[in-house]
Amino acid sequence: MSLIAIVLVFIMAIVVTVFLSHLLPVKVPLPLIQIAAGAALAASGFQVDFDPHIFLLLFIPPLLFLDGWRIPKDAFFRDMKPILSLAIGLVMVTILGIGLFIHWLIPAITVAAGFALAAILSPTDPVAVSAMTASSPLPSRMAHILEGESLLNDASGLVAFNFAIAAVLTGSFSPGDAVVKFFLMAFGGILSGLVVVWVTGKCNNFLVRRTREEPAIQILISLLIPFAAYLLAEAFHVSGILAAVAAGIAMHYEQLSGPRLPATRMKSSAVWSMLQTTLNGMIFLMLGEQLPRMLRTLPAVASQAGVSSPWYLLLYAVAITPGARSDALRLGMAVDEADNFSP
Numbered sequence: 614m615s616l617i618a619i620v621l622v623f624i625m626a627i628v629v630t631v632f633l634s635h636l637l638p639v640k641v642p643l644p645l646i647q648i649a650a651g652a653a654l655a656a657s658g659f660q661v662d663f664d665p666h667i668f669l670l671l672f673i674p675p676l677l678f679l680d681g682w683r684i685p686k687d688a689f690f691r692d693m694k695p696i697l698s699l700a701i702g703l704v705m706v707t708i709l710g711i712g713l714f715i716h717w718l719i720p721a722i723t724v725a726a727g728f729a730l731a732a733i734l735s736p737t738d739p740v741a742v743s744a745m746t747a748s749s750p751l752p753s754r755m756a757h758i759l760e761g762e763s764l765l766n767d768a769s770g771l772v773a774f775n776f777a778i779a780a781v782l783t784g785s786f787s788p789g790d791a792v793v794k795f796f797l798m799a800f801g802g803i804l805s806g807l808v809v810v811w812v813t814g815k816c817n818n819f820l821v822r823r824t825r826e827e828p829a830i831q832i833l834i835s836l837l838i839p840f841a842a843y844l845l846a847e848a849f850h851v852s853g854i855l856a857a858v859a860a861g862i863a864m865h866y867e868q869l870s871g872p873r874l875p876a877t878r879m880k881s882s883a884v885w886s887m888l889q890t891t892l893n894g895m896i897f898l899m900l901g902e903q904l905p906r907m908l909r910t911l912p913a914v915a916s917q918a919g920v921s922s923p924w925y926l927l928l929y930a931v932a933i934t935p936g937a938r939s940d941a942l943r944l945g946m947a948v949d950e951a952d953n954f955s956p
Contacts (some may be wrong), residue, residue, distance in 0.1 A: 619661055626650050627894035642899045651901020661902055667673065668899075670843065671890050674857040678839030679889055680764060681861025688757045689862075699762035707735040712777075729777035736763075736770035764858045770883045772798055801851030806859030810844040814867040828877040832884050838864065 630650050634643045689696070712728035722730070766941060772795040776787075839857045846856035868878075 622654070622659065623895050623898055624891065626654065626898055627891060628896065630888070644893075647894055647897035648904070651898040652904050653901075653903045654898070655902045659902065660906075661899060663899065670840070672896055673854065674839035674843040675836070675888060676892055677764065677815035677854055678861040678864070679885055680760065680841070681858040682864050682885075684760060684764070684862070685757060686862065686865060688754065689761050692754070692758050692761065695758055696761040696765060700760070700765040701769045703733050703762075705773065706767050708732050708773050708940075709768075711735065723781065725777050726779035729774055729781060732770050732774035732777055735773075736766040765855070769795065798812040798850075798852045799855055801849055802846045802853065802855030803859040805846035805849065805851060806842040806856040806861075809838060809845055809856075809865050810860050810863040810867050811840070813838055826874050826877060828874065828880050831877045832881050835864070835881060835885075836888075 621921055627647070630643065630646045634641060637646075651928050708728055708731040711731035711734070712724060715727035715730055716724045772791060775794070776791045813834065817831075838860055842856040842860035843853040846853040
């Protein structure tokens with residue numbers, strides 16, 4: 614199937630699922646409906662082969678940029694302490710606990726390899742968190758804490774994963790190097806995003822003052838910023854995800870510093886809302902489309918793992934995933950933090 618046909622099918626499926634989410638008598642989160650729709654497309658013979666690197670570049674930077682742009686800044690900075698305690702402390706504790714549990718559950722997996730697997734599973738996905746909290750009955754402050762944590766936990770999970778892999782390959786681990794690497798990746802990513810927005814804002818304001826403001830051009834510039842921030846950070850081997858988030862947060866203040874027509878703000882908001890709905894929908898549709906193929910490979914994976922039935926793999930997943938995801942623990946900590954830091 615051609616790329617154009619795939620895109621058109623996905624867009625049509627997004628439209629149908631959004632309407633369906635409003636028509637169902639029972640409230641079902643839109644991401645779950647779209648995952649089910651993706652699985653239904655796969656069952657009908659629809660198949661998408663996508664390069665993971667292209668997927669990461671095309672989908673993640675603009676969505677994280679938008680989340681950083683739109684997250685309430687006063688609430689974000691006010692709740693920075695609980696957000697960081699979740700993004701760093703809880704992720705690291707989860708990695709340690711689940712890594713040891715994986716080694717105990719499956720002794721063939723070394724402790725270092727267990728830590729690597731836990732580092733993959735532990736950080737919450739910011740796109741999923743944003744999509745789920747948008748339609749949930751959570752109190753606004755609690756939702757803001759969870760969204761803020763999901764935006765910042767990439768650095769801790771990624772650094773833990775890199776050092777766990779290094780420990781698997783070399784048999785050695787240095788806590789001091791891990792701490793330094795963590796702060797370098799986080800600081801470098803944030804700095805990359807801030808630099809891109811600052812340079813873009815200065816150049817843009819200079820040109821607008823000498824010509825005139827074109828809303829279409831301003832929107833195109835805003836669409837390019839998250840990709841520029843992400844690619845700059847990746848070029849310096851720091852966190853591209855944090856770069857996109859930092860660029861989104863900085864974009865809020867850059868907009869306030871220069872002249873902007875009301876028409877530009879309104880059109881930009883509409884374009885970004887459309888893009889958010891489309892990209893989120895495509896992500897969950899592709900996730901659903903992959904599920905049947907992954908299930909078909911379970912017998913072969915079970916054979917390679919030395920277990921007699923694929924159901925053992927399901928039992929392992931059921932045992933490991935709830936602890937690694939720790940969503941209930943995150944929710945409980947968000948409640949406690951929101952109460953403890955209430956003004």
